[in-house]
Amino acid sequence: MTAQLIQALLPYLPRFAEEEGNFFSVKSETLVIHLINAGYQKEVAENTLAMLENLLDTLATLNPEALKKGEWCFISFPAQLLATSVLTALSDTDSRLFPANFWNTQGIANDKKDQQREVLSLLENARCEYHVRQQAKPIRYCYVAWSILKLDGKILFYQREDTHKRHDKSAGDYGLIGGRANQNDILLADKDAVLKALQSPHSELIKQSLP
Structure with a gap:
């Protein structure tokens, strides 16, 4: 159901031109209305949209000033591409960002472990470095x-x-x-x-x- 909802949302996303810098924003309440018109209950539409907004904001693809006004507006064309890529993957049950066995740890070679470590390191270093209050919570504990x-x-x-x-x-x-x-x-x-x-x-x- 979530995948189909995101599919219904994709055509109504804001746009940012690849050249010349033209763009337009879309009010989040307008996106909710589109989802309701597509047959989804208001509560489901609002909750799912809030979750996706949080995801795209975490990826720094949405303009924070526009968000304060209740609008979705992409920072740039590359930001739009990243957001669209992630949302399209979420809307397609056949999509994966990694091979099916990428996170397997049993009997794998050191180069595979290094690949896992590099992905985690990239995400965690960015999460810590760009935390607004420099107080990112830890995800791992060791005794x-x-x-x-x-x-x-x-x-x-x-x-x-x-x-x-x-x-x-x-x-x-x-x-x-x-x-x-x-x-x-x-x-x-x-x-x-x-x-x-x-x-x-x-x-x-x-x-x-x-x-």
């Missing part, structure tokens, strides 16, 4: 436990396995004994609860389980 072992006046370290392919080159080739906690480190039968706790901030369950 770690390290030990300091001293033998004959020397601290014991272990050599990292990924010294040649490690993403963070500043981390060095050696680390303290220990590492990141995973679900197998927590002695609790409810593994779903453990996994959720591991991926949440300030989890007392995980903190109390670590040595």
Whole structure:
């Protein structure tokens, strides 16, 4: 249903000329009316349009001043192309932005892992850098436990396995004994609860389980 709704929306999007800079905006309430005329309930039309507006605003394709006036207006022709590309993909159930197995992590080569990392790095670096208040919320949490072992006046370290392919080159080739906690480190039968706790901030369950 959502794909069909977006298909109905596409012909009524604002436009920006490829040359000369001509453009026109469209009121969001007008877009809602078009969707209602296409047979969708007002609440469905408004909620879906609000979600799509949020998406396009996150992609920085819509003019923020026009948005304040309740209008959709593309920043430029390339912005229109990006918005249209994303919306067209969402409106087509056969569209994918990545191969079907792109995010698979089982038994993949290092170059595939690097491709995944590059995509995530691009998105996350942009999300953090361009956050209006510079307060982008984290999406990943890690709980770690390290030990300091001293033998004959020397601290014991272990050599990292990924010294040649490690993403963070500043981390060095050696680390303290220990590492990141995973679900197998927590002695609790409810593994779903453990996994959720591991991926949440300030989890007392995980903190109390670590040595």
